[in-house]
Amino acid sequence: MLRLYKTLMETSDRKAYPKGNRQSVLSQSPNKISKSNSQKQWSFWAVFSSTFITIFLAEMGDKTQLVTLLMSAESQAPWIVFIGAALALISTSLVGVLLGYWLSKKLSPKNLDLSVAILLLLITAWLVCDLIA
Numbered sequence: 001m002l003r004l005y006k007t008l009m010e011t012s013d014r015k016a017y018p019k020g021n022r023q024s025v026l027s028q029s030p031n032k033i034s035k036s037n038s039q040k041q042w043s044f045w046a047v048f049s050s051t052f053i054t055i056f057l058a059e060m061g062d063k064t065q066l067v068t069l070l071m072s073a074e075s076q077a078p079w080i081v082f083i084g085a086a087l088a089l090i091s092t093s094l095v096g097v098l099l100g101y102w103l104s105k106k107l108s109p110k111n112l113d114l115s116v117a118i119l120l121l122l123i124t125a126w127l128v129c130d131l132i133a
Helices: 002-016 018-027 044-059 063-075 078-106 109-132
Strands: none
Touching: 063 078, 078 109
16 A cells, blocks of 8 residues: 555656656755745645545445444445445545645644644543553
């Protein structure tokens, strides 16, 4: 999966800096680089495919998939379960995207990564304490 991610990033680099322009941009002084050139340009398909593959693989065998499997088997209405599950996943994804976009405007990428890491560690500690108790 890491190899796929690196390939996608290299592909987006080639699209962002065609015909060797990347080296000329990197050799300029920081004052000459415009804001649009200094930020990494991501193509639509690079963002879409890396997001789809990451979420698809992360959700395989997840509790959401197992719950939808059981609900579909019990209700004998697979399309209704599919529509309900799809709308729920779209809604939670929308909340995550909007919150992430808002946080990206308020925090630097380094601080955002650190905040998420601390939050995940706190959740892990809470779950371990709950398991022990």
